Amino acid sequence: MALPNNHGYFGNFGGSFIPETLYSCLEELKKAYARAKKDKSFKTNLDYYLKEYAARPTRLYFAKHLSAYLGLKVYLKREDLLHTGAHKINNSLGQALLAKYMGKKRIIAETGAGQHGVSAATVARLFGLSCDVYMGEEDMARQRMNVFRMKILGAKVIPVLSGSKTLKDACSEAIREWVTSVRDTYYLIGSTFGPHPYPMIVRDFQSVIGKEARAQIIQKEKKLPDFLVACVGGGSNAMGLFYNFFKDEKVKFIGVEAGGLSRNLNSASISYGDIGVLHGAKTYVLQDKFGQVKGTHSIAAGLDYPGVGPEHSFYNDSKRGRYVTVKDSEALEGFKMLSELEGIIPALESAHAIYYLKKLAKKNKGALVILCLSGRGDKDLEIVQSYLDAEKRG
């Protein structure tokens, strides 16, 4: 059974809960994507840019010191080595080529911390598309360097003043803008969320991660791994790794959500949320008792979203995947652990997954693990420094 079904459902989750005005936009996208998927030249073109521009395939690196320290056998899927420093470029290249394929001249995107905005602005430059990025005013102030990066890349950053002035408001605003300008505009969504067909499209473009990793581990170890571990924000790097192992029932999936500061202040939609509808999809959402979307927090900007991709909600409820939380303070420990043991500074998002290995090791000595190192840590140094300073002050 291929998922999602024709209506965009992964079991009980997904679908497209949208105003009627968006219906034709999504129909057009669905049809264009189905055509592109069958078109050999589309695939050849995408493969070319993934290889020559983004630097795929990425390495599957045996982390010798980390493995010895933990008593596991850990391989890192090195998405941190890609152009722009994270896995997001896989999806942005795919969707920008799809935008061109559809004859669109302009892309719009939403961004929280600015990483997806930078990735969208990058591919817009590459393919000569104009690019408007919607970003909460609050986030713009917190992430000045990424705003500047987008400007250097020729994108227009549009401040969003509604609601909490963060990512969820930027998403809503981008959707509103899309309705009014769909004829020449493509909406480039940054993770496996949103109405059908986006969760499927983003998953497909990110599934190159797991496709490569599966072949690489078989070549290196002559067997499949026991565990796949990845951090989950919207869920794209995790789904990218998991998807090609779906039928390998013995391979266990672990998605690591941002446990933030506490049970009440976090971004762990599956672990601490309830079923609801957010940005066009039925999925786990962090909400209060009135069904209003809750304020979220994570030390890792890329995990700070109150929803999660519907396919992960499905994996959770069908028990195909297990979803766990790692707190801010633990993620910092994961950050230090990989930096000090392997000389690899991870993104704070990925550091959540790294820390979880410590817990995994307790009951699974010697297990073979692939961890998705979704991005590099350069962007996070100031945040880490301020946390470490605060720790010192007590």
Ligand SMILES: *Cc1c(COP(=O)(O)O)cnc(C)c1O
């Ligand atoms: C954006 C981001 C994430 C979270 O997004 P997913 O869609 O859940 O993968 C994780 N890691 C890094 C480095 C990111 O930039």
